[in-house]
């Protein structure tokens with residue numbers, strides 16, 4: 266269906282196999298039957314396509330992968346057990362002892378910890394750099410650098426990296442550019458179109474959209490994705506068929522959900538900007554940002570994450586969070602229900618205070634993942650909680 270919009274292609278690319286069911290079945294099977302000993306041998310030796318074992322391939326996982334690849338504008342995708350599983354598979358496929366990687370400063374805490382702590386044990390050296398300073402990335406590449414890894418926009422500070430400019434640097438130096446596209450989802454940004462080599466997704470966030478399962482994916486050209494499949498076959502961080510079935514169905518409604526998430530997020534932003542307890546609002550859709558032109562070129566939407574700096578530091582931020590009645594205290598993102606997090610003490614607690622402050626994560630920073638509720642209800646709850654936080658702030662000021 267090359268003439269259709271990729272949203273239409275992603276919706277229609279899966280056909281229930283073998284019968285007249287309109288929705289795809291779940292292929293809950295670990296193994297597959299072979300017609301003959303010859304066919305088994307051919308499949309094991311890559312002489313003919315076909316399923317062998319669900320650690321290698323599974324039709325439900327393949328459905329998810331096909332849909333995601335279309336939405337990300339990639340040749341191929343591979344599903345993984347989780348977003349972190351995708352990062353581990355990435356490292357096992359493309360890094361070895363003595364290699365060096367550049368990481369976006371303030372990236373998702375477990376990503377930084379995986380590279381610095383665990384991959385560090387295997388002789389992979391990593392260095393963190395601010396995502397907005399493109400020239401610093403060019404200057405920091407060493408002869409043993411293999412990969413540039415970043416999130417844009419960066420959760421929770423909403424700092425934006427110039428993917429196209431970084432892809433030129435990566436290409437000129439023969440290194441891979443890997444972009445974590447979890448925060449915007451493939452609806453609001455397609456990094457592969459701007460020269461990224463591989464995209465990482467934590468699929469349990471906006472792709473799932475209802476906080477039900479954990480899953481991940483890597484998307485890119487077929488050759489690199491085949492290398493990652495080789496890792497999964499030996500190391501086993503594969504996606505479960507049940508999760509793949511949930512996530513493949515979720516991809517059908519992702520564009521509709523992202524549109525409503527953004528409408529609601531924009532309304533909350535406007536309200537927060539005028540509140541006396543809020544000293545700054547971080548969202549890529551706000552006018553007047555110095556990187557406005559870059560954002561307009563690179564993003565096709567702004568998503569649901571908003572961060573605000575609250576007066577009164579951690580005591581006021583915690584008082585605010587504890588006073589919420591409707592908005593959930595939950596470190597997850599991408600749910601249908603609005604959620605709030607204190608990044609300083611949770612998702613980013615493994616960074617040192619200096620690292621957090623340098624990447625714009627202060628003790629008064631609060632992050633919202635805006636859900637699908639009518640916004641007036643969310644705003645009403647935030648209003649009463651900010652009133653309580655303001656009492657804490659006045660007591661401690």
Ligand SMILES: *Cc1c(COP(=O)(O)O)cnc(C)c1O
Pocket residue numbers: 347348349350373375376416420445447448467468469470479480481598
């Ligand atoms: C959640 C998240 C991850 C980790 O993914 P899991 O599926 O939880 O393992 C990685 N990157 C970002 C930006 C995330 O939000």
